[in-house]
Amino acid sequence: GESSSMYDSCLCFSAACGLKCYVCALSDPHSCTDVVTCPAGMDRCFSTVTKSCINSVPCVSPMSCCEGNLCNSAIPTGPSAMLLLVSSAIITIFL
Numbered sequence: 001g002e003s004s005s006m007y008d009s010c011l012c013f014s015a016a017c018g019l020k021c022y023v024c025a026l027s028d029p030h031s032c033t034d035v036v037t038c039p040a041g042m043d044r045c046f047s048t049v050t051k052s053c054i055n056s057v058p059c060v061s062p063m064s065c066c067e068g069n070l071c072n073s074a075i076p077t078g079p080s081a082m083l084l085l086v087s088s089a090i091i092t093i094f095l
Helices: 002-016 079-094
Strands: 022-023 034-037
Touching: none
Parallel strands: none
Antiparallel strands: 022 034
């Protein structure tokens, strides 16, 4: 009937059709308006904050740490920016 097809549509939207999450460009973190459909197996959206204080013990590759006042102020450019983004995503997924 009509109610069962509406139920099936809702099921498809939430499960089989994939989770939708906002994504941002690293070059413009304030433009988080793009939407991506997550691949199978990805069941969470995430956001990361990558600047803070930390003890030196967990500062191992691929995490990037620095010493000195305000040393983490600039957004990295080039391949290192992508490495930082990917490593942050991996760390967040497995925490």
